[in-house]
């Protein structure tokens with residue numbers, strides 16, 4: 001899905017919600033465990049219940065890899081099931097030397113090799129240009145670079161003063177030279193909403209993937225106040241707040257209710273910004 005298609009979906013669905021698919025066997029409802037692939041069954045029902053309310057899905061690879069071969073099978077089945085009118089993001093947070101990054105890019109972008117071809121991947125920029133550019137060789141695919149994360153640990157490195165601003169600012173300035181706003185997004189945590197004004201100085205047009213609302217306590221209103229652009233420019237993710245709204249038989253309905261609450265708030269923000 002390209003930038004224009006993403007913007008169209010945001011306007012059509014009046015939403016910039018990304019649903020995080022972080023399935024955990026200890027948290028999914030017990031009755032699903034009778035199915036041959038409980039994780040896929042869980043995801044399938046979450047997707048069915050939310051697909052008209054969101055514009056993106058983000059499976060986090062750790063929640064699949066931790067179950068070994070079976071987990072990867074669940075991830076592939078989930079990727080195949082994701083609706084084509086939603087951007088699908090693999091949250092893999094990879095970063096390695098060039099030839100290794102080539103392999104990671106194949107793992108997540110090359111269906112003929114791995115059985116999966118996501119639209120976008122999260123990557124860590126720490127190893128620099130040659131660790132990121134292999135993903136950009138895939139036409140039309142997005143690279144989502146960690147800039148300022150929602151985590152407490154963001155202060156350890158991302159806020160280091162380089163003498164010319166914070167390290168996270170240097171990351172954005174440098175990554176902007178690798179590709180434009182039609183190929184690169186940045187991760188900025190919702191818990192860092194006051195920094196959005198600063199980030200918009202360096203990334204005025206890029207979409208920002210914003211995790212951290214819901215379970216981590218970030219405010220959607222503040223994110224929009226400082227981060228929204230004329231094209232919206234935001235994909236706000238919630239994982240646990242939606243998918244674990246209930247662990248009973250009603251889990252999909254409960255997930256829908258939480259997604260609907262966020263979609264309504266997003267609609268109001270899009271109207272306030274004059275986007276719809």
Ligand SMILES: O=C(O)c1cc(=O)[nH]c(=O)n1[C@@H]1O[C@H](COP(=O)(O)O)[C@@H](O)[C@H]1O
Pocket residue numbers: 020022060091122148149150151187188189211212213214215216237238239240241
């Ligand atoms: O890259 C991410 O998606 C990410 C970056 C970040 O700074 N913080 C963060 O929480 N995430 C991911 O976003 C999701 C947040 O999940 P919830 O806190 O349950 O909504 C998890 O999959 C995290 O790994």
